[in-house]
Amino acid sequence: MAPGGRICKEVPESHSMFSDYGIATSNGESKISPSTKTPIVPGGKYVFSSTTGVHDLLECPVCMSSMYPPIHQCPNGHTLCSDCKARVHNCCPTCRYELGNIRCLALEKVAESLELPCRHQALGCHDIFPYYSKLQHEQHCRYRPYNCPYAGSECSVTGDIPILVGHLKDDHKVDTHDGCTFNHRYVKSNPQEVENATWMLTDLLNNMACLGSYDIFCLADDVVVVIVMEYKKYEYVKTASSMLWFAYRGLARKVFNCFGRQFCLHFEAFQMGMAPVYMAFLRFMGDEDDAKKFSYSLEVGGNGRKLMWQGVPRSIRDSHRKVRDSQDGLIIQRNLALFFSGGDRQELKLRVTGRIWKEQ
Numbered sequence: 001m002a003p004g005g006r007i008c009k010e011v012p013e014s015h016s017m018f019s020d021y022g023i024a025t026s027n028g029e030s031k032i033s034p035s036t037k038t039p040i041v042p043g044g045k046y047v048f049s050s051t052t053g054v055h056d057l058l059e060c061p062v063c064m065s066s067m068y069p070p071i072h073q074c075p076n077g078h079t080l081c082s083d084c085k086a087r088v089h090n091c092c093p094t095c096r097y098e099l100g101n102i103r104c105l106a107l108e109k110v111a112e113s114l115e116l117p118c119r120h121q122a123l124g125c126h127d128i129f130p131y132y133s134k135l136q137h138e139q140h141c142r143y144r145p146y147n148c149p150y151a152g153s154e155c156s157v158t159g160d161i162p163i164l165v166g167h168l169k170d171d172h173k174v175d176t177h178d179g180c181t182f183n184h185r186y187v188k189s190n191p192q193e194v195e196n197a198t199w200m201l202t203d204l205l206n207n208m209a210c211l212g213s214y215d216i217f218c219l220a221d222d223v224v225v226v227i228v229m230e231y232k233k234y235e236y237v238k239t240a241s242s243m244l245w246f247a248y249r250g251l252a253r254k255v256f257n258c259f260g261r262q263f264c265l266h267f268e269a270f271q272m273g274m275a276p277v278y279m280a281f282l283r284f285m286g287d288e289d290d291a292k293k294f295s296y297s298l299e300v301g302g303n304g305r306k307l308m309w310q311g312v313p314r315s316i317r318d319s320h321r322k323v324r325d326s327q328d329g330l331i332i333q334r335n336l337a338l339f340f341s342g343g344d345r346q347e348l349k350l351r352v353t354g355r356i357w358k359e360q
Contacts, residue, residue, distance in 0.1 A: 058111055058131075060084055062093050067111075068132065073104040120144050123160060142287055149264050149283060150174065151320040161285050165262055168255055180258040180356040182265060185349070258356045259294070261286060263313055265354070268324055278337060280352055281329025283320065284313040291315045296356045298330040302349055303342035307332055313356075 060067050062084040073079045074092035080099065090099045111131045118125040118134070118141055125143040138144065145158035150172045157167050168174040254265040262285040269278050280298050284291035291313050298309045309330035314323045323329065330352075332340075341349040 054110065054114065057107060062088060066135065067107075069103075069108045071104045071108050072099055073102050074099050075102070079104050079107060118143070146285070146316055147319070149285065149316040149320065151266065161262060164285065165255065174255055176255045176257060178257045180256070181354065182254065182256065183351070183353045185351045255285075256356065259358050261290070261294075263294075263296075263356060264316065266320055266323075266329075267352070270324070272331075276334040277331055278334065279324060279327070279329050279331045280309075281311075281323055282313040282354070282356070283316050283318075283323065285316055288315040288317060292359075294356060294358055296354060298352060298354045300330060300332055300337075300340070300350055300352045302340035302351060305340050307336070307340075
């Protein structure tokens with residue numbers, strides 16, 4: 001027993017956020033990646049090896065994450081990260097004695113001397129980083145896994161591009177096409193006549209029941225679009241400012257294999273202010289630097305009229321919502337789309353064509 005120590009009752013473990021370093025961590029992301037290398041001393045700093053035991057010393061016993069200054073210890077020498085110290089109410093989770101305000105300066109100094117490999121080493125990052133900058137690098141590492149670009153539903157799958165292409169095709173049933181041009185026709189349809197449209201009769205229509213009238217359209221290739229024509233300010237809608245939108249089946253229904261890379265074509269419908277609009281844009285399955293090597297054009301028309309857009313595809317590092325909110329794509333208001341459709345302007349008949357090319 002430590003002199004003057006006081007026993008505390010047990011408290012539950014919890015996860016932490018290392019706010020002192022501006023780094024958010026989790027169990028899956030923050031543990032130190034073991035290296036198979038033997039410890040060496042380049043420039044006075046040690047490259048970590050899983051056999052050294054330092055990994056265990058720098059792991060918080062509560063949140064199981066890597067510890068960063070200030071690292072606290074109890075009178076018996078048990079260490080704890082600063083955020084968990086507050087969460088356990090200043091009571092050591094190992095021996096149950098009061099923690100006080102003792103810092104483990106020796107362990108902080110040991111961590112400062114370490115250099116570790118990036119946790120994305122298996123994906124291609126072979127750089128070595130000081131302990132205190134490793135996590136910050138990993139959050140922005142160009143080799144870190146990509147999030148699934150499918151926008152029709154929340155998907156937590158991550159991986160490299162080949163894995164995500166297979167995932168989109170197998171799990172989301174996304175169509176893949178070889179070629180750098182596309183041509184799609186959008187027409188109005190009765191939802192009961194659309195194959196596989198039963199999804200709309202459950203969650204989506206239940207959520208939209210209080211919004212007022214809406215039109216339902218479909219793509220010629222079985223993509224469904226929901227346009228909200230009027231809406232009432234119900235509490236859960238939260239649309240006092242700019243736009244009201246609903247994801248629809250098929251937001252990433254097309255993946256194009258072009259120049260040995262993959263591109264996702266998106267088509268969305270939402271309210272911009274009080275005006276219902278359509279938006280089409282392209283996302284690149286890769287990093288932003290590589291995306292800038294390509295350009296694309298979109299053209300929507302009908303009834304002898306055309307509207308054109310040219311831009312740079314956005315990397316899937318940016319979510320589809322971020323791209324949509326930035327309005328970085330072809331946008332056409334519904335009244336103009338109906339004008340393009342001709343006739344009595346009650347039926348939507350649009351053709352959207354596009355092309356992808358590589359900048360020299």
